[in-house]
Amino acid sequence: MKTIIWTITLICICSASTFSQQLRVNESQRYLETNQGKPFLWIGDTAWELFHKLNREEAVEYLENRAAKGFSVIQAVVLAENDGLRTPNSYGDVPLIDLDPAQPNEAYFKHVDFIVNKAEELGLVIGMLPTWGDKIESANPGAGPEVFTIENAAIFGAFLGERYKNKPVVWILGGDRNVLNKQVYQIWNSMAGGLKKGDGGNHLMTFHPRGGSHSAYFFHNAEWLDFNMYQSGHGSKYINVYDYANYLMLLHPxxxxxxxxxxxxxIAIKFWKHMDFSKYSEKRVPTGVLDTDGLIENRSHFKDGFFSDYDIRVHAYWNFLSGACGYTYGNNAIWQMQKKGGEIAIPCLYDWRESMDRPGAFDMMHLREIMEERFYNLVPDQSFVYGITPKGENYIAAAGSTDKSFAMIYLAKGQPVKVVMNKLKGNVQASWFNPRNGELQQIGNFSSEGIKTFTPSSSGENNDWLLLLETK
Incomplete structure (x- = not known):
């Protein structure tokens, strides 16, 4: 394990200068690449409160941890969700003077600069959200306040674009909110225009919507939207993420x-059912749910349970084998950078530092290992699987390479799978990839004829496997 982590860290650091050259969409329109033509695998981490909550020493600790685990994108918000306009950062600075987007506070942005520069040094791209969506009118108000107009959105966008025009950044508008009305639509368009004016069009841009939605619904034909983003959300296990992919693949352009x-x-499944968001911090749950550090002590209060590393893997592999060019991991404590005794947005099992080494984060390292040299050549192809594939927990995701040299089939519950072998040509070497530890075990060599049944060594929940078929 240590050898693998060291290797990935070295790769990330050596790649920093490449990422500084910016990203672009590959001519196939299926994935992202550097402007030198190297496919870029988006393995993201959700660190919404990074600029707002962590000091510089903590930010370095976090970013180095993520680089070591093979993450490539860090998603963070400039005007953060948790009262990010009025509650200052670790150095006592707020981002705007007099809550005015046309008057950014230089002291605050020097801290943002430090984090962006450290990320660049480590070979990480910042997926930068100019603002959380509660700073604009929406159907889901938050701490706010709502400060953006069509005019000042353009000014703020131009400020950010100019400041980070030569940095490894991808712009992410939206901030967990859908477009409420025409005025809001124009504000986002205005901010996008400002960003392009400031950075000269150097960076890719997308839109982060509310849970259960996707950017294409609002902006697919917008000139500034370079790639789509969806939020499959936190509502249930075995979310049909492939339905988003299937829809988006059919759009033109x-x-x-x-x-x-x-x-x-x-994070607690359907956490909103078990919390009172009209109240603040620890008061959002009944007395006795949290311990003296503000961490969850009574797990039974959250009756739907919690998402685990297994759920992370299922959604990650389903996404990639359904055509996604990237996947963003998230941990409940890390998105809010929860500290013991600190204010609480959604109650956590652990604090942010303990959460950096949770099993799901290591799973992303293994995901990168198997996908990095293959993802850009993958095309969804359910016809590799013989028979009807039900949706839900027993769904089997399959994809093949564009040159027919390999195929991948993901079994969320380790169920037997019948494979149509003549989809590949020549002799086929079959292997099991274990997404839980990154081990690759050879099964044997087979002819590309007929239908072959493959059965993993274990089955059931938390026993997921990836079948890798390669022509020789």
Whole structure:
């Protein structure tokens, strides 16, 4: 394990100068690449409160941890969700003077600069959200306040674009909110225009919507939307993420897509059912649910349970084998950078530092290992699987390479699978990839004829397997 982590860290650091050259959409319109033509695998982490909550020493600790695990994108918000306009950062600075987007506070942005520069040094791209969506009118108000107009959105966008025009950044508008009305639509368009004016069009741009939605519904034909993003959300296990992918692949013009917010590791399933958001911090749950550090002590209060590393893997592999060019991991404590004794947005099982090494984060390292040299050549192809594939927990996701040299089939519950072998040509070497530990076990060599049944060594929940078929 240590050798693998060291290798990925070295790759990330050596790649920093490449990422500084910016990203673009590949001519196939299926994935992202550097402007030198190297396919870019989006393995993201959700760190919404990074600029707002962590000091510089903590930010370095976090970013180094993520680089070591093979993450490539860090998604963070400039004007953060948790009262990000009025509650200052670790150095006592708020982002705007007099809550005015046309008057950014230089002291605050020097801290953002530090984090962006450190990310660049480590070979990480910042998926930068200019603002959380509660700073604009929406159907889901938050801490706010709502400060954006069509005019100042353009000014703020131009400020950010100019400041980070030569940095490894991808712009992500939206901030967990859908477009409420024409005025809001124009504000986002105005901000996008400002960003392009400031950075000269150097960076890719997308839109992060509310849970259960996707950017294409609002902006697919917008000139500034380079790739689509959807939020599959936190509502249930075995979310049909492939339905988003199937829909987006049929749109014209075709654009790459990413699941930018799937279910977070360690977050309570349907957490909103068990909380009172009219109250603040620890008062959002009854007395006795949290311990003296503000962490969850009584798990039974959250009657639907919690998402685990297994859920992270299921949604990740289903996404990639359904055509996504990227996947963003999330952990409930890390998105809010929860500290013991600190204010609480959604109650956590662990604090942010403990959560950096949760099992799901290591699973992303294994995901990168198997996908990095293959993802850009993958095309969804359910016809590899013989018979009807039900949706839900027994769904089997299959994809093949564009040159017919390999195929991948993901079994969320380790169920036997019948494979149509003549989809590949020549002799086929079959292997099991274990998404839980990254081990690759050879099964044997087979002819590309007829139908072959493959059965993993274990089955049931938390016993997922990836079948890798390669022609020799």
């Amino acid at each position: 075709q654009k790459p897509f990413v699941d930018g917010e799937p279910a977070y590791e360690d």
